Amino acid sequence: MSTTFYEENTVTMLAGPCSIESAEQMEEVSAALEDLGLHWIRGGAFKPRTSPYSFQGLGVEGMQIMADAGRRHHLATLTEVVDTACVETTTALVDGLQIGTRNMANFELLKVVGSATAENQKPVLFKRGMAALIDEWLSAAEYLTMGGNPNVMLCERGLRTFETATRFTLDIAAVPVIHKRSLLPICVDVSHPAGQADLIPALAKAAIAAGCDALMIEVHPDPPHAKSDGPQQLTIPVFAELLTELRSLAAALGKTIR
């Protein structure tokens, strides 16, 4: 099991459900990801929901469920930390920490995550704020690296614009801009900007063609019954089919998807 996000000539797939909902759900997704030769699983335990009446996540119990499934299927685990209080428990239970779009400018959280991961060098996936300039995002990333952990991957996940046809406007140009301006690798989350499952294949191909180092795609065994982000999650068979196509595209660019 590899617990790095970044390898040269590789696109790391960070797939998994939006929210960790049950042991059965995580078992089904983990088994599929292992079969597909992937190395990571993502899942939200503390969900930063727009409405307080929406599903808030299973918390620590959710992280335990994902850690068990990951161990059984040789997958590294990734989950979001939403506040300073959960950083220590999260670092102890999972392999990678995600900072979400709503917390990009929560500098106190960034300082805590930077220092909590300084010793173990656990990878941190740092999402761009939905209304943040690339400059602001890169500057905020230094709160993490300054704490002593250089193992940070940036993640473009779409911006709030006037457009309503998609959930967020994916800034694909952020990929080459980051490669030009920063030494940090870059992931593209295609699920949250799409908001709809049928747009995912085109966005994922665009992200690989643009030169992303990792891709995030939400995958759920039964999207219509998902507790969050149902419309944008791919079923396991649809994800498997897309992965075959993405692997051919990556190969044409001299890369492998793992």
Ligand code: PEP
């Ligand atoms: C997520 O990846 O689960 C998530 C909430 O994403 P974002 O912070 O980009 O909205």
Ligand code: MN
């Ligand atoms: Mn989601």
